[in-house]
Amino acid sequence: MIRTNVLTCAGTGCSASSSGEIFENFNKLLKEYGLEDEVKVVKTGCFGLCQKGPIVAVYPDKIFYSHVKPEDVERIVSEHLYKGRVVTDLELSDEDLETHEKILDIDKIKFYEKQQRIALRNCGKINPEDISEYVAMNGYEALGKVLSTMKPEDVIEVVKNSGLRGRGGAGFPTGLKWQFEANQPGDEKYVICNADEGDPGAFMDRSILEGDPHAIIEGMTIMAYAVGAHKGYIYIRAEYPIAVHRLEIAIQQAKEYGLLGKDIFGSGFDFDLEIRLGAGAFVCGEETALIASIEGKRGMPNPKPPFPAVSGVWGKPTSINNVETLANVAQILLNGAEWYSSIGTEKSKGTKVFALGGKIKNTGLVEIPMGTTLREIIYEIGGGCPNNKAFKAVQTGGPSGGCLTENELDTPIDYENLVQAGSMMGSGGMIVLDEDNCMVDVARFYMEFIVDESCGKCTPCRVGTKRLLEMLTKITKGQGTMELLEEMENLCHEIQDTALCGLGQTAPNPILSTLKSFKDEYLAHINDKRCPAHVCKDLLTFSINKDACKKCSACARQCPVEAISGVPGKEPFVIDQSKCIKCGGCMSACRFGAVERV
Amino acid sequence: MKSLEDLKKMREEALKKVEMREGGKDYRVVVGMATCGIAAGARPVLNRLVEETADKDYNCTVTQTGCIGMCVYEPIVEVYGKDGEHTTYVKVTPDMASEILSEHIGKGNIIEKYTVEEARKGAGE
Numbered sequence: 001m002i003r004t005n006v007l008t009c010a011g012t013g014c015s016a017s018s019s020g021e022i023f024e025n026f027n028k029l030l031k032e033y034g035l036e037d038e039v040k041v042v043k044t045g046c047f048g049l050c051q052k053g054p055i056v057a058v059y060p061d062k063i064f065y066s067h068v069k070p071e072d073v074e075r076i077v078s079e080h081l082y083k084g085r086v087v088t089d090l091e092l093s094d095e096d097l098e099t100h101e102k103i104l105d106i107d108k109i110k111f112y113e114k115q116q117r118i119a120l121r122n123c124g125k126i127n128p129e130d131i132s133e134y135v136a137m138n139g140y141e142a143l144g145k146v147l148s149t150m151k152p153e154d155v156i157e158v159v160k161n162s163g164l165r166g167r168g169g170a171g172f173p174t175g176l177k178w179q180f181e182a183n184q185p186g187d188e189k190y191v192i193c194n195a196d197e198g199d200p201g202a203f204m205d206r207s208i209l210e211g212d213p214h215a216i217i218e219g220m221t222i223m224a225y226a227v228g229a230h231k232g233y234i235y236i237r238a239e240y241p242i243a244v245h246r247l248e249i250a251i252q253q254a255k256e257y258g259l260l261g262k263d264i265f266g267s268g269f270d271f272d273l274e275i276r277l278g279a280g281a282f283v284c285g286e287e288t289a290l291i292a293s294i295e296g297k298r299g300m301p302n303p304k305p306p307f308p309a310v311s312g313v314w315g316k317p318t319s320i321n322n323v324e325t326l327a328n329v330a331q332i333l334l335n336g337a338e339w340y341s342s343i344g345t346e347k348s349k350g351t352k353v354f355a356l357g358g359k360i361k362n363t364g365l366v367e368i369p370m371g372t373t374l375r376e377i378i379y380e381i382g383g384g385c386p387n388n389k390a391f392k393a394v395q396t397g398g399p400s401g402g403c404l405t406e407n408e409l410d411t412p413i414d415y416e417n418l419v420q421a422g423s424m425m426g427s428g429g430m431i432v433l434d435e436d437n438c439m440v441d442v443a444r445f446y447m448e449f450i451v452d453e454s455c456g457k458c459t460p461c462r463v464g465t466k467r468l469l470e471m472l473t474k475i476t477k478g479q480g481t482m483e484l485l486e487e488m489e490n491l492c493h494e495i496q497d498t499a500l501c502g503l504g505q506t507a508p509n510p511i512l513s514t515l516k517s518f519k520d521e522y523l524a525h526i527n528d529k530r531c532p533a534h535v536c537k538d539l540l541t542f543s544i545n546k547d548a549c550k551k552c553s554a555c556a557r558q559c560p561v562e563a564i565s566g567v568p569g570k571e572p573f574v575i576d577q578s579k580c581i582k583c584g585g586c587m588s589a590c591r592f593g594a595v596e597r598v
Numbered sequence: 599m600k601s602l603e604d605l606k607k608m609r610e611e612a613l614k615k616v617e618m619r620e621g622g623k624d625y626r627v628v629v630g631m632a633t634c635g636i637a638a639g640a641r642p643v644l645n646r647l648v649e650e651t652a653d654k655d656y657n658c659t660v661t662q663t664g665c666i667g668m669c670v671y672e673p674i675v676e677v678y679g680k681d682g683e684h685t686t687y688v689k690v691t692p693d694m695a696s697e698i699l700s701e702h703i704g705k706g707n708i709i710e711k712y713t714v715e716e717a718r719k720g721a722g723e
Contacts, residue, residue: 001648001649001652003644004661005616038645059618060618060619060661061662083664084630084631084662085663126616132611132612133612133615136609136612136613136615136616138609141605144601144602144605257599263600265599265600265601266600
């Protein structure tokens with residue numbers, strides 16, 4: 001008889017930190033201790049707190065272990081599972097900021113306390129490779145209810161009333177999108193799940209697919225019924241092998257149980273689902289390019305209209321929804337439009353998942369109700385910037401988004417507010433930048449990404465972004481002029497006005513948004529030939545203060561290019577600027593702070 | 599699977615697999631499972647508690663803990679109620695464990711004669 005469940009995270013992040021080995025060690029040791037009939041080990045999806053991974057949860061005790069290493073498993077088995085003693089030094093905990101008391105209850109830990117999990121509700125709770133665990137969490141009940149008691153137009157009405165909007169970034173009302181396709185004549189229609197997640201730093205769609213693949217299958221089947229489609233595609237990038245693998249298993253299981261295929265729930269409704277792998281091009285997240293790729297063509301966008309709802313894949317009416325959007329669908333049908341629309345702000349209902357990354361203590365995946373402020377996410381959930389560094393900006397919306405500063409931190413998050421503040425919701429990547437980040441360099445990073453990912457179909461994006469990158473590079477090298485800056489800004493606006501697809505039109509955003517809030521940093525690079533954050537190498541000079549130098553030679557021994565010379569114990573050390581590659585090695589090697597960086 | 603009824607059946611079966619992760623039970627039954635407890639026979643007690651709770655669907659979770667510090671009274675079973683009040687049963691055998699489940703968890707009656715207070719009186723403490 002099973003008395004305890006041990007859940008190990010098998011998401012991509014924790015798998016990379018040997019959670020697979022942890023899982024195997026548990027099974028091996030449980031056998032050795034004769035506990036294999038009492039304790040069950042379950043591989044589950046992402047717990048969200050990736051910073052503390054790999055995470056292992058023990059139920060019903062509700063104990064969470066963090067940073068678990070394969071060799072820690074023996075202690076957890078022999079102490080906790082065999083003798084009932086919690087291994088306290090591995091336990092995930094938080095400190096109460098006022099009383100400094102240790103918080104161990106997982107629901108009270110700051111990272112989880114403010115979250116409300118709808119799309120991520122099963123992630124870290126169930127075994128994604130076992131359909132019965134999904135069913136135990138009320139899985140497929142919404143689909144059963146829809147097919148046995150509702151008409152397609154009723155489903156659309158519920159989704160419309162719920163206020164659900166596309167979580168891929170643009171925020172188009174989902175019910176309306178479905179309505180457009182449902183209104184089209186003909187009986188050959190399609191539905192697509194867009195799992196081509198490509199924003200740097202974003203991994204919410206991957207985690208949902210890895211942790212709760214059946215929720216996407218259920219959501220797509222409901223959507224297909226609502227719009228009158230009988231065939232669906234999940235377009236997912238091949239770089240997500242774990243997600244693809246779990247989806248394949250989930251589709252197979254759903255077929256075995258008759259939840260996909262012919263006459264689902266005895267309603268006469270047929271629906272079949274196929275996975276299509278993308279080769280990992282950013283532009284294929286754009287819906288017309290995605291459709292081209294599914295059809296086997298080169299992934300390039302086409303002008304709209306016609307919209308996919310009228311002429312999509314194979315020229316037939318098609319609805320495309322993002323993974324996170326679909327993860328909400330079954331919950332809305334199960335709990336009602338009123339329940340969903342009671343969460344969030346006036347125009348943005350429900351919750352949003354964000355992937356927190358960059359200079360933040362608690363890197364990971366968080367799901368918050370719309371209307372939560374950026375400050376709550378970054379400071380209360382994310383724990384602020386590590387090493388007491390000052391917060392500088394937060395980048396949201398990926399390459400098409402922008403950077404928000406301290407002034408915008410109290411903005412309640414919703415689609416409209418973020419656009420008004422100069423960024424956008426995007427798919428939900430949220431990258432925190434601190435005082436050590438150079439904003440010109442950040443803009444250059446995103447521009448490099450865009451140049452790499454431009455499909456090349458239209459000139460403004462293909463040539464324009466390349467020119468922008470060259471201009472930015474010049475500025476970071478100290479070769480910028482005020483004329484160049486003006487030219488760059490003009491080019492940005494021209495690309496916005498003339499590029500073919502959404503990606504091209506938003507490509508200049510990284511420059512425009514950093515210019516808006518951090519013009520002083522651009523000016524420092526151009527006028528003073530100085531990088532205030534000490535990032536742009538060409539504008540840095542390292543030197544040794546000869547009065548502070550203790551002549552220990554630590555710097556010289558560290559230098560990879562032998563640019564530092566001196567006589568140990570006798571003469572202070574000097575850096576030969578012509579040889580220096582500005583790696584900063586000497587600065588971290590010096591224990592007396594004698595190496596200076598300007 | 600052809601109807602909501604079929605799905606319900608499947609769910610009831612599947613719930614047993616995951617319900618211990620959900621919490622929300624009225625009682626928490628904790629067994630002392632340190633070396634002293636195990637030596638005194640806590641393992642069969644734990645197994646009986648787990649099996650009967652699943653069989654008869656008692657409103658409690660069963661977990662284990664380490665040494666409570668009263669090794670002489672092992673095996674010890676503690677029952678925590680929702681309001682934090684708790685009862686300590688001592689020198690528990692598997693059959694006593696069944697009784698604790700049916701009386702205390704099932705009907706809400708504390709079995710005084712098995713509690714540590716009674717045992718202490720008997721020992722003249």
